Amino acid sequence: MNIRQDAWSDTDDRLLAETVLKHIREGSTQLKAFDEVGDTLDRTSAACGFRWNxxxxxxxxxxVKEAKRERKRRMRASASQAANRINHISNRPLQLDDMIQYLESLSSQLSQQEDTESIEQIEKEITSLEHAKQSVQQEINNLKKEYQDMKRDHDTVVHMMNRAREMAMTEEQLPSANIFRMDRNGNLEKLSP
Incomplete structure (x- = not known):
């Protein structure tokens, strides 16, 4: 069994998984993870994305679910630290307006991450559809080649039959007994009487 030189190894898959999970935990995008792994493994980020998906x-x-939960825990912890910093800097108790402003900025960050995840899902579907398109195109090309081969064989058989029919008609018209033999290539040769 031959192994492709560009085949993915278990080590490559683990590196891809660990990198993607790290980016998810840190609030980064999977696309950045694919770029990082692509640079490391000398592959395109699209190839990494396809392999992942x-x-x-x-x-x-x-x-992946654990990494997303961890990302949310980190964001909550970050929010808590920010609130403590605001309180510490101002040396006054945290006001409701401060919390509302902070929660609005946190909500904006979360919605951007959800948008990123939605985009990643769409990109995953696009990658999958492109792969399916390539497979169908390859199948079409194979069928076209097979059709051309069959057409060529059919034309050869028809040509041989027409030549045999012509020879048979010529034989009927001539008074002498002509005997012919067909060789492997479909050529007729006259045998001596």
Whole structure:
């Protein structure tokens, strides 16, 4: 069995998974993870994205959920630290307006992350559709080639039959007994009487 030189190894898959999970935990995007892994493995980020979405993600679905929970915990902790800093800097108790302003900025950050996840899902679907398109195109090309081969064989058989029919008609018209033999290539040769 031949192994493709560009085949993904288990180590490559683990690196891809660990990098994507790290980016999710840190609030970064999967696209940035694909770029990072692509640079490391000398592959395109699209190839990394396709590998993640088509093969690796299913194996790490539970860890992806954990990474997203961790990201939310970090964001909450960051919010709490920011509130403490505001309180410490102002040397006054935290006011409701301060909290509202901070929560609005936090809500904006969360909505941007949700938009990023939605975009990533769309990109995943696009990658999957592009792969399916390539597979269908390859199948079409194979069928076209097969059709051309069959057409050529058909034309050869028809040509051979027409030549045999012509020879048979010529034989009927001539009074002498002509005997012909067909060789492997479909050529007729006259045998001596």
């Amino acid at each position: 088509a093969i690796v993600r299913q194996k790490y679905e539970h860890k």
